Amino acid sequence: MGPSGRSGTRIVTYLLMATTLPALVLAALTPAIALVPISLILFVAAWRLLKSPARTFWLAPGLAALACVVVAVPGVYLYREFSRLxxxxxxxxxxxxxxxxxxxxxxxxxxxxxxxxxxxxxxxxxxxxxxxxxxxxxxxxxxxxxxxxxxxxxx
Structure with missing residues (x-):
């Protein structure tokens, strides 16, 4: 299929999953424990999006934005900790x-x-x-x- 069909959704989903896994690791290493469940929810939602992209295509932009937030929050926390150190x-x-x-x-x-x-x-x-x-x-x-x-x- 073309980029607008099912394979385009898969590309977005794979990218989303690729950004969510490092967020899981980063969130697990920081004291921001609340981000671990959010990362897990993101990963599961991306997996479900991969299985049925036609019904849940609207989730991709929202999940991508949420994944950016999940990666950015521990990054800002670590930056502040390292600068204080x-x-x-x-x-x-x-x-x-x-x-x-x-x-x-x-x-x-x-x-x-x-x-x-x-x-x-x-x-x-x-x-x-x-x-x-x-x-x-x-x-x-x-x-x-x-x-x-x-x-x-x-x-």
Whole structure:
């Protein structure tokens, strides 16, 4: 048959099923558990569409749109999680660099700086997590994060 007949519907259905299976895997890997039943419903509906395309052809565009949503929602969630993790990791690296600079300052001057900004700049570098605060002990040279101790604190 031509593209407007039964084979055209099969192509749309196979494409729909091909996008739904990765959505099932992605939804199973993320905490968005509500997407797993939606993905299963999409897959079953696409399978039924493959078996009787004449009655259910109107389902193909709706299922395709729903499949896009099922793929997009975990993608946005994972993007936000990874960007939050990257910000927190960047701040951990900034603190490590500050500790190293304090150690170098101590090696040169045989004393710790008065506050963390005295060894390089007038002020400490900016942090990625807005909630991050730290304390510095001028007697021991220890710098410690007092807030944003986990990725969950870095929004």
């Amino acid at each position: 990257a910000r927190f990791s960047g701040d951990q690296g900034t603190i490590a660099a500050m500790r190293m600079a304090i150690a170098i300052y101590y090696e040169k001057h045989a004393s710790y700086p008065d506050h963390p900004g005295n060894y390089v700049n007038p002020s400490p570098p900016p942090f990625q997590c807005p909630a991050l605060t730290y304390t510095y002990s001028a007697t021991t040279g220890e710098i410690r994060i007092t807030s944003a101790n986990s990725v969950d604190d870095c929004r």
